[in-house]
Amino acid sequence: MLLRSLCALNEGARNSLEDISGLIERRSRETAVDVKTVPFSRLDNWVVDDKGGLKHSSGKFFSVEGVEAETGYGSFRRWTQPLINQPEIGYLGLLAKEFNGVLHFLMQMKIEPGNINHVQVSPTLQATRSNFRREHHGRKPFYLDRFEDAAPRDILVDQLQSEHGSRFLRKRNRNIVVMLDGDIELYQDFCWMTAGQIKALTLLDNKVNMSARSVFSLLNPGRFARPFDDTRALSAFGKALLLSAGTDHSVHSTDTLLSWLTGLKADCKLVVRPCPVNKMPEWRVSEDEIARRDGKYFKILGINVSIAGREVTSWCQPVIKAAQNYLCAFIVKEFHGVPHFLVQAKLECGNYDVIELAPTVQCFTDGGDDGGGENESGDPVPFFDYVRVTPPERILYDTLQSEEGGRFYHDQNRYMLVMAGGDLPEEIPEEFAWMSLKQVYTFLRFNNFVNVQARSLIAALPYV
Amino acid sequence: MLLRSLCALNEGARNSLEDISGLIERRSRETAVDVKTVPFSRLDNWVVDDKGGLKHSSGKFFSVEGVEAETGYGSFRRWTQPLINQPEIGYLGLLAKEFNGVLHFLMQMKIEPGNINHVQVSPTLQATRSNFRREHHGRKPFYLDRFEDAAPRDILVDQLQSEHGSRFLRKRNRNIVVMLDGDIELYQDFCWMTAGQIKALTLLDNKVNMSARSVFSLLNPGRFARPFDDTRALSAFGKALLLSAGTDHSVHSTDTLLSWLTGLKADCKLVVRPCPVNKMPEWRVSEDEIARRDGKYFKILGINVSIAGREVTSWCQPVIKAAQNYLCAFIVKEFHGVPHFLVQAKLECGNYDVIELAPTVQCFTDGGDDGGGENESGDPVPFFDYVRVTPPERILYDTLQSEEGGRFYHDQNRYMLVMAGGDLPEEIPEEFAWMSLKQVYTFLRFNNFVNVQARSLIAALPYV
Numbered sequence: 001m002l003l004r005s006l007c008a009l010n011e012g013a014r015n016s017l018e019d020i021s022g023l024i025e026r027r028s029r030e031t032a033v034d035v036k037t038v039p040f041s042r043l044d045n046w047v048v049d050d051k052g053g054l055k056h057s058s059g060k061f062f063s064v065e066g067v068e069a070e071t072g073y074g075s076f077r078r079w080t081q082p083l084i085n086q087p088e089i090g091y092l093g094l095l096a097k098e099f100n101g102v103l104h105f106l107m108q109m110k111i112e113p114g115n116i117n118h119v120q121v122s123p124t125l126q127a128t129r130s131n132f133r134r135e136h137h138g139r140k141p142f143y144l145d146r147f148e149d150a151a152p153r154d155i156l157v158d159q160l161q162s163e164h165g166s167r168f169l170r171k172r173n174r175n176i177v178v179m180l181d182g183d184i185e186l187y188q189d190f191c192w193m194t195a196g197q198i199k200a201l202t203l204l205d206n207k208v209n210m211s212a213r214s215v216f217s218l219l220n221p222g223r224f225a226r227p228f229d230d231t232r233a234l235s236a237f238g239k240a241l242l243l244s245a246g247t248d249h250s251v252h253s254t255d256t257l258l259s260w261l262t263g264l265k266a267d268c269k270l271v272v273r274p275c276p277v278n279k280m281p282e283w284r285v286s287e288d289e290i291a292r293r294d295g296k297y298f299k300i301l302g303i304n305v306s307i308a309g310r311e312v313t314s315w316c317q318p319v320i321k322a323a324q325n326y327l328c329a330f331i332v333k334e335f336h337g338v339p340h341f342l343v344q345a346k347l348e349c350g351n352y353d354v355i356e357l358a359p360t361v362q363c364f365t366d367g368g369d370d371g372g373g374e375n376e377s378g379d380p381v382p383f384f385d386y387v388r389v390t391p392p393e394r395i396l397y398d399t400l401q402s403e404e405g406g407r408f409y410h411d412q413n414r415y416m417l418v419m420a421g422g423d424l425p426e427e428i429p430e431e432f433a434w435m436s437l438k439q440v441y442t443f444l445r446f447n448n449f450v451n452v453q454a455r456s457l458i459a460a461l462p463y464v
Numbered sequence: 465m466l467l468r469s470l471c472a473l474n475e476g477a478r479n480s481l482e483d484i485s486g487l488i489e490r491r492s493r494e495t496a497v498d499v500k501t502v503p504f505s506r507l508d509n510w511v512v513d514d515k516g517g518l519k520h521s522s523g524k525f526f527s528v529e530g531v532e533a534e535t536g537y538g539s540f541r542r543w544t545q546p547l548i549n550q551p552e553i554g555y556l557g558l559l560a561k562e563f564n565g566v567l568h569f570l571m572q573m574k575i576e577p578g579n580i581n582h583v584q585v586s587p588t589l590q591a592t593r594s595n596f597r598r599e600h601h602g603r604k605p606f607y608l609d610r611f612e613d614a615a616p617r618d619i620l621v622d623q624l625q626s627e628h629g630s631r632f633l634r635k636r637n638r639n640i641v642v643m644l645d646g647d648i649e650l651y652q653d654f655c656w657m658t659a660g661q662i663k664a665l666t667l668l669d670n671k672v673n674m675s676a677r678s679v680f681s682l683l684n685p686g687r688f689a690r691p692f693d694d695t696r697a698l699s700a701f702g703k704a705l706l707l708s709a710g711t712d713h714s715v716h717s718t719d720t721l722l723s724w725l726t727g728l729k730a731d732c733k734l735v736v737r738p739c740p741v742n743k744m745p746e747w748r749v750s751e752d753e754i755a756r757r758d759g760k761y762f763k764i765l766g767i768n769v770s771i772a773g774r775e776v777t778s779w780c781q782p783v784i785k786a787a788q789n790y791l792c793a794f795i796v797k798e799f800h801g802v803p804h805f806l807v808q809a810k811l812e813c814g815n816y817d818v819i820e821l822a823p824t825v826q827c828f829t830d831g832g833d834d835g836g837g838e839n840e841s842g843d844p845v846p847f848f849d850y851v852r853v854t855p856p857e858r859i860l861y862d863t864l865q866s867e868e869g870g871r872f873y874h875d876q877n878r879y880m881l882v883m884a885g886g887d888l889p890e891e892i893p894e895e896f897a898w899m900s901l902k903q904v905y906t907f908l909r910f911n912n913f914v915n916v917q918a919r920s921l922i923a924a925l926p927y928v
């Protein structure tokens with residue numbers, strides 16, 4: 001389906017960006033979120049199993065399990081860690097509709113317990129299978145029928161996409177965008193926004209949640225007849241990006257990129273075996289947390305959540321709390337006028353297919369702004385220093401974005417897009433490759449190629 | 465890379481088809497293959513573990529393990545079965561070279577212990593990782609360097625492709641085609657053939673082995689400047705197929721097909737857990753075999769192989785012996801002049817990604833020609849009877865082809881391509897979809913979408 005226009009900022013928009021920001025503010029003010037850490041023994045409906053893992057007493061939702069990973073990628077490595085196992089495939093769904101020739105998306109102002117600021121802009125539907133099968137006896141999620149009953153011709157995008165491979169075991173969600181034809185009831189906390197408005201919100205810290213960024217990354221402007229009404233809002237680089245979505249010019253052919261990825265996957269053996277949480281040598285299990293002995297990376301906590309707004313709800317669940325923030329950055333560079341992204345082939349033990357395409361830099365910092373930049377073996381992370389000392393005029397994008405607020409606690413990370421300078425070495429390590437935006441969209445179209453951090457950065461394009 | 469010509473039959477070929485057939489015959493005659501069934505206790509270098517599974521004493525090669533599978537696809541099902549676990553990614557490699565403007569492939573006349581006729585035409589390189597890392601202290605496989613050191617610009621195809629999901633646990637091989645520039649030594653049992661000659665051999669029973677068919681299926685004629693010198697050899701349907709590889713006309717858009725597959729993968733939960741072989745209720749473990757109590761599907765045997773030709777080699781290994789043959793058939797139909805394949809979304813418990821695209825019919829027959837056509841739940845298999853009673857004038861292809869001769873014993877199955885008649889119902893079940901050849905090639909390009917049985921049928925195109 002060719003739509004007339006993808007991105008409008010305010011022209012023809014049902015709500016102005018100011019009104020939308022006001023709505024988010026108001027909803028946050030109206031809501032009190034109280035999160036208390038509790039020992040695992042006091043997590044209602046959750047049990048610690050004999051291996052030290054955590055599971056819901058219904059057997060549904062998700063569990064915390066230990067794994068031992070072994071890989072020959074890079075320097076040979078073997079390690080243990082807990083992962084969240086959530087085998088169900090949930091919906092991250094967007095309803096879209098044209099008003100006066102301008103495409104709008106129905107967004108939800110959603111509170112999630114882990115959000116640093118309570119309310120963020122979320123997709124129309126964000127539901128696990130247990131959710132929409134109503135396994136916790138709640139109400140049916142709003143607008144679920146619109147996705148379950150969508151006619152094939154109304155489906156713009158429908159893909160299984162991964163989430164954090166360092167924390168989830170092979171997790172995927174169904175990222176889907178459905179066009180609406182007729183009228184629809186507008187429930188409280190839902191609001192129509194243009195793609196331009198949502199992308200503009202991703203230029204700010206922590207306004208658009210991870211699920212929304214994930215779905216938005218899949219909307220290839222090359223598929224739209226007149227993707228942008230309002231190119232005035234775009235930088236010169238943004239305009240070049242937009243043009244590049246339609247060109248086949250690239251440094252490497254897509255076949256060469258596929259071959260590069262095939263070679264890496266074939267060479268790096270990844271074996272992931274179950275390992276009892278209480279037998280993991282690098283980790284310590286106490287009554288309150290599952291944490292690394294050296295305090296690195298993340299820990300698992302139990303929380304009691306109480307949300308008081310128009311109604312009060314409370315529940316218990318385990319969450320992941322990061323010990324360190326990370327930096328996710330793409331280095332971009334124009335080759336013969338076509339912007340390219342320096343993509344990293346990254347192995348994480350929870351990946352569905354061994355390696356996913358990640359930002360150029362995706363690594364822990366040491367909490368503050370000055371440390372970090374070493375990988376798990378203590379080696380320097382390629383391009384970390386390059387990104388960190390980028391002069392301001394080459395920084396295209398630099399924001400803090402939140403990760404999954406339903407599983408991660410107060411987790412915000414720095415996301416950057418930086419332009420390469422003349423000082424970038426021509427020789428790059430073998431696990432990196434230059435890709436045009438059109439090639440990134442080619443890989444995005446098939447499952448499990450582009451990781452969620454890379455998608456978060458793509459979501460803001462070309463509004464950088 | 466655009467090559468001038470893909471398929472020549474004999475014109476400009478280094479060897480005639482008659483000479484090649486003669487070579488295969490001669491090599492088979494010269495070789496004595498002796499295969500004896502032995503109890504598991506007498507399988508040298510193999511051990512039965514405490515779960516009743518089999519593994520090599522080195523921990524390498526492959527093992528036989530039990531799994532319990534649970535899925536909600538179709539009627540809810542739960543079953544146990546043994547699978548071959550071969551986590552290494554091996555090479556299925558083809559060297560290609562132009563002689564007088566005609567593309568040739570370096571094929572090996574290869575003996576495999578399970579082959580019903582000893583020698584079949586195989587890729588240049590067919591080696592597991594243990595093979596090419598020389599873990600059994602043998603010689604280095606011929607031509608390995610040409611693949612390991614190939615320059616990206618010389619690589620035509622390089623993909624991870626799956627094998628039998630009902631027998632292997634998430635097995636994949638690296639299917640790769642490399643163009644040669646300079647001269648190369650021709651070792652004994654290797655022979656240059658044109659794609660046309662290899663495809664012509666797939667029209668005969670058991671001449672081209674599964675690995676060769678797998679790699680050949682990936683050579684999309686649409687990528688070649690002048691794919692066929694010799695279209696005289698093609699039927700009208702073959703010519704239509706060839707044209708269709710370059711057209712975007714199709715019944716469904718590729719996005720709709722991706723959405724169809726995403727929906728099926730999201731709905732059918734597949735959980736595969738380890739289950740001790742000696743605890744599988746449907747299976748019986750004896751000293752000589754691991755077999756279903758009802759005798760269905762397949763059994764695991766131990767064999768002692770001795771091959772006497774120019775030199776004598778012998779070894780022991782477990783193999784799978786089919787209890788029933790199967791029928792693999794695509795129904796094809798032209799829509800507005802563009803041939804389409806009726807593709808089945810098939811769940812098998814060893815699949816890497818839950819569901820793969822399979823032929824319209826892929827099911828067991830009851831040994832003879834008349835039985836079968838029921839699935840594991842006893843329900844009739846869609847289109848089985850339709851294919852079985854196809855009148856001869858609508859049969860495009862009907863051969864017996866061998867499966868993996870290194871793991872399966874005397875396993876040959878019936879492969880068919882049949883043209884739909886006016887009697888084919890317009891309504892098809894939801895796990896089926898019509899795909900153009902170009903769309904099949906689109907899915908083939910990415911990993912783990914098209915299963916090995918479907919690839920076997922694609923390999924013979926457009927010479928049907």
